Amino acid sequence: MGSRASTLLREEEIEEIKKETGFSHSQITRLYSRFTSLDKGENGTLSREDFQRIPELAINPLGDRIINAFFPEGEDQVNFRGFMRTLAHFRPIEDNEKNKNSSASEPLNSRTNKLLFAFRLYDLDRDDKISRDELLQVLEKVDVEQKMSIRFLH
Amino acid sequence: MSGSLCVKVRASPGRTSTLASRTILQLQNPAPEDSHHQTNSTHHKKAFPVLSFNFDHVRKPFEISLWILLALLMKLGFHIIPRVSHVVPESCLLIVVGLLVGGIIKAFDEDAPVQMLDSKFFFLYLLPPIILDAGYFLPMRPFTENLGTILVFAVVGTLWNAFFIGLTMYGVCQIEAVKLGRVDLLSCLLFGSIVSAVDPVAVLAVFEEIHINELLHILVFGESLLNDAVTVVLYHLFTEFSHKGTVTVADAFLGVVSFFVVSLGGILIGAIYGIIGAFTSRFTSHSRVIEPLFVFLYSYMAYLSAEVFHLSGIMSLIACGVVMRPYVEANISHKSYTTIKYFLKMWSSVSETLIFIFLGVSTVAQPHPWNWTFVVVTVVVCFVSRVLGVVSLTYIINKFRIVKLTKKDQFIVAYGGLRGAIAFSLGFLLPDNEMKQLFLTAIITVIFYTVFVQGMTIRPLVELLAVKKKKESKGSINEEIHTQFLDHLLTGIEDICGHYGHHHWKDKLNRFNKAYVKKWLITGERSTEPQLISFYNKMEMKQAMMLVESGSAAKLPTIMTPVSMQNIQPKEPLKRRAIPSISKSREQEIRKMLRGNLQKTRQRLRSYSRHDLMVDPFEEDVSEVRLRKQRVEMERRVSSNSAANKQSQPWISKQQLGKDNNIP
Numbered sequence: 001m002g003s004r005a006s007t008l009l010r011e012e013e014i015e016e017i018k019k020e021t022g023f024s025h026s027q028i029t030r031l032y033s034r035f036t037s038l039d040k041g042e043n044g045t046l047s048r049e050d051f052q053r054i055p056e057l058a059i060n061p062l063g064d065r066i067i068n069a070f071f072p073e074g075e076d077q078v079n080f081r082g083f084m085r086t087l088a089h090f091r092p093i094e095d096n097e098k099n100k101n102s103s104a105s106e107p108l109n110s111r112t113n114k115l116l117f118a119f120r121l122y123d124l125d126r127d128d129k130i131s132r133d134e135l136l137q138v139l140e141k142v143d144v145e146q147k148m149s150i151r152f153l154h
Numbered sequence: 155m156s157g158s159l160c161v162k163v164r165a166s167p168g169r170t171s172t173l174a175s176r177t178i179l180q181l182q183n184p185a186p187e188d189s190h191h192q193t194n195s196t197h198h199k200k201a202f203p204v205l206s207f208n209f210d211h212v213r214k215p216f217e218i219s220l221w222i223l224l225a226l227l228m229k230l231g232f233h234i235i236p237r238v239s240h241v242v243p244e245s246c247l248l249i250v251v252g253l254l255v256g257g258i259i260k261a262f263d264e265d266a267p268v269q270m271l272d273s274k275f276f277f278l279y280l281l282p283p284i285i286l287d288a289g290y291f292l293p294m295r296p297f298t299e300n301l302g303t304i305l306v307f308a309v310v311g312t313l314w315n316a317f318f319i320g321l322t323m324y325g326v327c328q329i330e331a332v333k334l335g336r337v338d339l340l341s342c343l344l345f346g347s348i349v350s351a352v353d354p355v356a357v358l359a360v361f362e363e364i365h366i367n368e369l370l371h372i373l374v375f376g377e378s379l380l381n382d383a384v385t386v387v388l389y390h391l392f393t394e395f396s397h398k399g400t401v402t403v404a405d406a407f408l409g410v411v412s413f414f415v416v417s418l419g420g421i422l423i424g425a426i427y428g429i430i431g432a433f434t435s436r437f438t439s440h441s442r443v444i445e446p447l448f449v450f451l452y453s454y455m456a457y458l459s460a461e462v463f464h465l466s467g468i469m470s471l472i473a474c475g476v477v478m479r480p481y482v483e484a485n486i487s488h489k490s491y492t493t494i495k496y497f498l499k500m501w502s503s504v505s506e507t508l509i510f511i512f513l514g515v516s517t518v519a520q521p522h523p524w525n526w527t528f529v530v531v532t533v534v535v536c537f538v539s540r541v542l543g544v545v546s547l548t549y550i551i552n553k554f555r556i557v558k559l560t561k562k563d564q565f566i567v568a569y570g571g572l573r574g575a576i577a578f579s580l581g582f583l584l585p586d587n588e589m590k591q592l593f594l595t596a597i598i599t600v601i602f603y604t605v606f607v608q609g610m611t612i613r614p615l616v617e618l619l620a621v622k623k624k625k626e627s628k629g630s631i632n633e634e635i636h637t638q639f640l641d642h643l644l645t646g647i648e649d650i651c652g653h654y655g656h657h658h659w660k661d662k663l664n665r666f667n668k669a670y671v672k673k674w675l676i677t678g679e680r681s682t683e684p685q686l687i688s689f690y691n692k693m694e695m696k697q698a699m700m701l702v703e704s705g706s707a708a709k710l711p712t713i714m715t716p717v718s719m720q721n722i723q724p725k726e727p728l729k730r731r732a733i734p735s736i737s738k739s740r741e742q743e744i745r746k747m748l749r750g751n752l753q754k755t756r757q758r759l760r761s762y763s764r765h766d767l768m769v770d771p772f773e774e775d776v777s778e779v780r781l782r783k784q785r786v787e788m789e790r791r792v793s794s795n796s797a798a799n800k801q802s803q804p805w806i807s808k809q810q811l812g813k814d815n816n817i818p
Contacts, residue, residue, distance in 0.1 A: 034652045056649040056658070059665075062639065066646040090647055092556045121643065 017081065021088035031087065035080050045077035046070070065121050089117045224255070225507040243609045245359040245510050249602070252514020260518060273579040277461075280509050281576070282471060283501035284355055286453050288379065289472035290479060290498060296372045298660070303551050303559075304373060307567070308380035311543045312350050316388055318539040319532070320346025326531050337589055340396045345593050347388035348581050349536060349600055353574030354378040354468075355506055356601075360572060360609045367622040370563055374570040382468035383417035389580060390464060396585075420466035424473025427456035431474070432481035432675040439677060445490035446497060449482060481675040509575045513601070516578070522595045532596045533603050536573070544568040562619050569612055572604040573597075 014028050023031070038050050051057060051067040060066070070078050070086045078086075093110070122130050209216075228251050232239045238247070297304070320343035327337040357378045361371055391409045395401050431452035438445045453474045460470035483491060544567050552558045559567075581597045584590045616623075645657040 031651065034650075037652075038650075051650065054649050056661075057646055060642055060646045060649070060661075062642040062646055066643060066650070087647070087651065090644070118640070118643070121639075 017084050020081075021084050022091055023084065023088065028084070031084065032080060035083055045079045046083065047077055062121070069117065069121055086117075089114055221511075222504060222508065225504065225511050228511070229503075229507050241610065243360050243363055243605075243613075245356060245506075246606050246609055248507055248510035249514040249517075249605065252511035252516075253518055254514075255511070256515035256518030259515075273582045276509070276512075276575065276579045277467075278458075280505045281355075282454060282457050282467075283498065283505045284358070285379070285457075285468050285471045286450075286475055287498040287502035288354065288358065288375070289475035290449075290453075290494075292472065292476060293368070293372065294476065296368050297376055299656075300369065300372055300376070303555065304376035304380060306547055306551055307373065307377040307544070309384055311377065311547055312352075312381040312384040313388075314543045314547075315350030315536075315539050316343070316347040316384075318346070318542070319350055319535050320344075322535045322539075323528070323532065326527065340392055340401075341589055341593075344389070344392035344396060344584070345589075345596070347385065347392055348577050348584075348593075349532065349573065349597055350539075351381050351385040351573070351577060352378040352571045353576050355509055355576070356572035356574030356605055356609070357570060359506060359510070360605070360612060361570065364613045364616050365624045366566065366616060367624055369557075370566050370570075370621070371624075373563075374567055377567075379468060379472060380417075383413065383420065383466040385576070385580070386464070386466050387413045387416050393585075416465050417469055419463065420460045420469035421473040423460050423463075423465065424456045424470035424475075425477045427452045427459070427470075428474040428477030429675070431478045432485075435478075435482045435485040436675060436677045438486065442487045442490055445486045446493040449478065449494050450497070452478070481672070484676045513575055513578060513598075517598055517602075520594060520598075521591060522598075523591050524595060525592060528592060529596045529599045533600055536600055536604075540571045541568045544571075562621055565619070566612075566616070566621055569608055569615065572608060573601045574605065575601075577601060 014025060017023065017028055018025065035046070038054070039046055040050060040053070041047070048067055048071070051070070052063075057063045057066070070083065072078075072082065119130070225248070228248060229244070232244055232247055320339075323345060324337070324339050324342040327342065352374070354375065357374055361374065387409065391412070395405065398405075431448055434448050434452070435445060438448065453471055456474040457467045457471045460467040486494075544564055548559050548564045548567075577597050578594070578601060581590075581594050584593065641657060641660075645661045648655045648658050
């Protein structure tokens with residue numbers, strides 16, 4: 001899981017991440033190099049301080065919330081799997097994925113999951129205080145599929 | 155085999171010279187009048203002329219006014235006959251009117267000089283208002299989001315069209331049977347470059363009436379605006395080459411360089427004038443009346459300056475409007491803003507009408523050497539090359555787009571490639587040679603085909619294909635907040651990935667704008683004012699004026715228009731750490747406004763429509779005001795019975811009728 005300070009990502013890991021998130025091989029490698037460059041402590045995980053070191057994030061009004069979104073409940077470190085899992089929400093939806101029937105687990109960048117992610121961003125203290133219906137209805141109009149997608153470089 | 159449609163006409167330059175000579179005559183020879191006077195006083199044979207007829211004195215302005223009046227009356231007339239205007243787009247009707255008028259003038263007097271679409275008149279007076287109107291009100295967000303696609307269509311697409319048409323026509327002319335062997339390659343390429351460009355006037359005229367969705371509208375329209383640079387370069391290039399006779403590699407290379415110079419130079423000139431205009435508007439607080447003039451004149455100067463250097467005037471004009479607008483609007487008074495809006499719409503409307511009518515008139519006024527093969531092949535080849543170009547470019551572009559262009563979209567883009575008056579005027583400017591008339595005939599045929607056939611059928615086709623129409627729903631401030639929220643979110647994620655994408659640069663530009671530019675170009679305190687508050691103030695003033703006009707004593711809750719809120723967070727801001735700090739009182743103000751007004755309200759600029767001026771709360775009918783007041787009263791009665799923390803809704807949309815929102 002990259003607990004040692006190794007810069008090599010093993011093939012099986014890449015395969016697993018690919019299956020889970022849908023990123024391509026080159027994208028995963030590139031994001032891994034970004035991950036390691038952010039990881040100043042070289043312990044294979046990122047802490048909140050690592051994120052806060054990114055200069056542009058500091059002046060982003062939503063910086064804190066975004067950083068929080070990476071860390072699962074109660075934890076202070078995020079490993080590469082978790083990093084990728086969060087970023088997977090922002091992958092553009094491919095056409096052939098749209099036609100998939102609702103299987104056991106929806107892909108991470110499905111419409112619902114994108115909305116869930118955005119919802120959690122609003123709900124900082126995670127106690128569901130926002131009126132959920134209203135939020136979903138509004139975000140429906142705002143083209144979520146397009147707006148919450150970044151074209152990751154190949 | 156080839157018939158010819160010959161109509162006798164006196165060349166139009168003659169008209170101005172006869173007028174000039176007549177005026178000179180009058181100045182130089184006052185003698186006849188003198189003698190007339192003398193005969194009067196000495197003989198008393200003729201009485202003092204109480205009424206005399208001197209038409210030549212006012213001939214020119216009279217004719218111009220008459221033409222404009224005719225155009226406007228026609229425009230009125232079309233809307234009184236509802237059935238026709240549903241089927242036939244206005245542009246077609248206007249061309250038909252032009253044809254009729256030209257025909258009538260011809261019928262009356264064989265030799266009468268017909269006012270033609272003089273190229274200089276067209277490029278200097280008729281075209282700029284339309285382009286300025288388009289550029290000033292260009293919806294920036296969809297434009298910048300699709301800029302890559304638009305540029306590819308505009309540049310690569312037009313180049314492809316020009317070369318494909320030119321080469322095909324050359325090939326056709328080589329065929330013995332056509333008897334057009336005299337046409338050389340360069341003339342054909344020149345012809346191709348003139349005919350290839352999609353025309354903004356025609357596109358605007360037709361697309362306005364079919365109300366397709368924003369994306370397609372901005373794609374076709376943006377393409378028609380940006381391809382001006384390509385057209386200018388190609389036109390001058392091939393004209394120069396025709397003169398010189400030979401083309402070297404160095405010349406071709408210079409052609410490519412000149413493309414960049416033309417487009418970037420045009421944009422630069424426009425931006426400079428825009429900044430100067432914005433700066434000037436900073437000081438106009440004491441003479442509000444002349445504010446609109448600054449906007450118009452600076453833009454026009456930008457256009458003319460670009461034309462002086464043979465740069466792209468259209469791009470310059472658009473750059474000027476786009477750059478100037480946010481700052482000017484922050485500086486000028488509300489009345490000036492309204493004036494600018496109305497004047498631009500008015501001028502562009504008149505220009506457009508005149509252009510189409512003159513197009514019709516000029517058709518009648520020309521001798522038309524008719525060569526079936528050439529003309530028909532031109533029309534077919536234009537269509538084919540457009541379709542091929544769009545399809546292949548879309549295939550490439552879709553690899554880079556998140557929202558792909560579907561086949562339906564491609565069809566509309568291809569079908570919406572209308573040619574118009576710019577092509578005609580450029581053809582008119584061609585040096586007089588034997589091919590000019592033939593080319594003009596072909597150009598006119600293509601224009602007629604695209605405007606009539608494609609223009610008329612595009613509406614039923616849009617219905618048939620169920621293309622997405624313009625969103626009719628009124629936006630809400632909620633939506634605006636979330637859009638901004640997502641922008642910040644995506645910028646943050648891009649920064650985490652180290653990916654310098656679209657959002658990253660947009661964010662950087664916004665910060666630069668806020669930090670440096672706004673201080674210089676916006677008066678006094680407004681430069682540091684969060685946009686939210688400035689728009690709130692504007693809206694409050696409109697409210698107050700509306701109240702006074704409707705003469706009511708009941709207090710209307712304030713209507714908020716959604717505004718781009720760069721630094722306002724939807725919930726309480728957690729840390730002030732690096733966010734530009736607002737004073738405590740300001741923050742209170744903002745929070746109060748958000749709490750009270752986070753409802754569905756009118757959005758200021760939803761989509762771009764030329765014929766109906768953008769709906770403005772300020773311009774609403776008194777009856778609507780009354781209706782709204784009634785609703786408000788009802789709501790207040792309802793809400794006064796419910797819990798204390800429920801808010802009253804100033805504006806109820808159909809979906810939310812009956813629902814109340816809980817705002818923490």
